[in-house]
Amino acid sequence: MVRGMRRTEISYHHLMARRLLEAPSELMLSRDESIARHTYMRLGGPAAYFGEPADISILRHVTDWAISNQLPLRVIGGGSNILIADEGIIAVVISLRAACADLRFEGSRVCVGGGVMLPALARAAAERNLGGLEFAIGIPGTVGGALQTNAGIGDGRAIGELVEAVDVFDKGAVRTLDRSSLAFHYRRTSLSGSGAIVLNATLQLVPRPQAECREEMARLLQGRQRTQPTAERNAGSIFRNPANDTAGRLIEAAGGKGLMFGGAQVSELHANFIVHDGTATASDVASLMLEIQTRVASASGTTLVPEVEWWGDGEPPLVFRQ
Numbered sequence: 001m002v003r004g005m006r007r008t009e010i011s012y013h014h015l016m017a018r019r020l021l022e023a024p025s026e027l028m029l030s031r032d033e034s035i036a037r038h039t040y041m042r043l044g045g046p047a048a049y050f051g052e053p054a055d056i057s058i059l060r061h062v063t064d065w066a067i068s069n070q071l072p073l074r075v076i077g078g079g080s081n082i083l084i085a086d087e088g089i090i091a092v093v094i095s096l097r098a099a100c101a102d103l104r105f106e107g108s109r110v111c112v113g114g115g116v117m118l119p120a121l122a123r124a125a126a127e128r129n130l131g132g133l134e135f136a137i138g139i140p141g142t143v144g145g146a147l148q149t150n151a152g153i154g155d156g157r158a159i160g161e162l163v164e165a166v167d168v169f170d171k172g173a174v175r176t177l178d179r180s181s182l183a184f185h186y187r188r189t190s191l192s193g194s195g196a197i198v199l200n201a202t203l204q205l206v207p208r209p210q211a212e213c214r215e216e217m218a219r220l221l222q223g224r225q226r227t228q229p230t231a232e233r234n235a236g237s238i239f240r241n242p243a244n245d246t247a248g249r250l251i252e253a254a255g256g257k258g259l260m261f262g263g264a265q266v267s268e269l270h271a272n273f274i275v276h277d278g279t280a281t282a283s284d285v286a287s288l289m290l291e292i293q294t295r296v297a298s299a300s301g302t303t304l305v306p307e308v309e310w311w312g313d314g315e316p317p318l319v320f321r322q
């Protein structure tokens with residue numbers, strides 16, 4: 001029955017997508033692009049439109065065109081914290097990999113484009129004997145994505161601590177937000193859900209010998225390899241840690257390790273990671289998440305909240321309806 005329902009949804013979405021306009025060629029948007037390949041999980045259906053604007057002026061035209069055609073606009077970074085519906089999405093999805101790729105060091109500051117990947121940034125800083133970003137070496141997201149969730153690691157280090165200012169494209173204008181107008185919390189910031197597109201960020205780093213930075217980054221990566229399923233497709237932590245506990249501990253205590261739904265499985269190495277064997281669908285992952293959430297709620301009374309974000313049209317799967 002579930003499979004039949006999915007087929008109906010797919011044909012509905014394809015019908016809708018076909019009714020959509022061709023985008024003007026100068027916007028360089030492709031139609032029905034598979035965005036699974038732009039995600040770390042490699043799951044999910046097509047986007048009605050996808051583009052990598054070459055610069056901010058094309059980005060401006062793309063956003064104007066999306067607004068005038070009443071199409072939602074979504075920015076994809078490393079695609080490492082999103083789960084995209086199997087039936088795809090009717091939206092204009094853009095990547096800032098080309099338009100926001102600058103990396104400029106000035107003393108111990110770096111001005112970095114929102115499309116730059118965190119591990120590349122951490123390595124470039126280390127080469128200039130600058131520390132502060134070592135924690136980000138194993139986070140496969142962009143600066144723009146990291147500023148939505150205040151990406152960080154278990155010891156409390158997070159990108160928000162380093163931020164001096166952020167340039168955003170918001171409601172048709174480029175604005176600079178200084179630190180005092182931004183708020184950073186655990187896996188949440190004032191930028192999340194604001195609709196502002198992060199173009200650049202200025203980060204304040206600290207002088208540190210390159211060898212020390214490299215040594216710490218190597219240690220952090222080894223730690224991940226020991227404790228996380230780094231060799232398999234996953235989306236990082238699936239649920240947020242509740243106050244004074246960890247989602248991994250709660251899932252393991254509820255007997256969740258190894259649990260499967262379709263091609264998706266709770267990692268045997270770390271219970272807050274869902275891995276898949278290439279046959280899974282996004283729907284399998286969402287169903288497995290719901291099963292985990294239900295088991296943990298009944299075992300501990302805690303309702304886990306997803307850390308990954310759902311991208312789809314219409315009603316999201318139950319586990320994402322908070």
Ligand SMILES: Cc1cc2nc3c(=O)[nH]c(=O)nc-3n(C[C@H](O)[C@H](O)[C@H](O)COP(=O)(O)OP(=O)(O)OC[C@H]3O[C@@H](n4cnc5c(N)ncnc54)[C@H](O)[C@@H]3O)c2cc1C
Nearest residue numbers: 077078079080081114141142144145146151152198235236
């Ligand atoms: C193996 C693995 C390990 C991970 N480890 C960690 C970890 O240790 N700590 C941690 O915090 N997270 C971790 N994550 C989760 C993820 O990497 C982070 O949340 C990351 O910051 C997401 O960035 P992204 O560019 O991939 O964002 P995406 O997944 O592409 O997008 C996430 C959200 O950010 C928005 N967004 C992206 N770019 C922009 C922009 N320029 N402007 C406005 N909005 C934007 C998107 O629209 C979306 O809403 C891990 C994920 C994986 C797969």
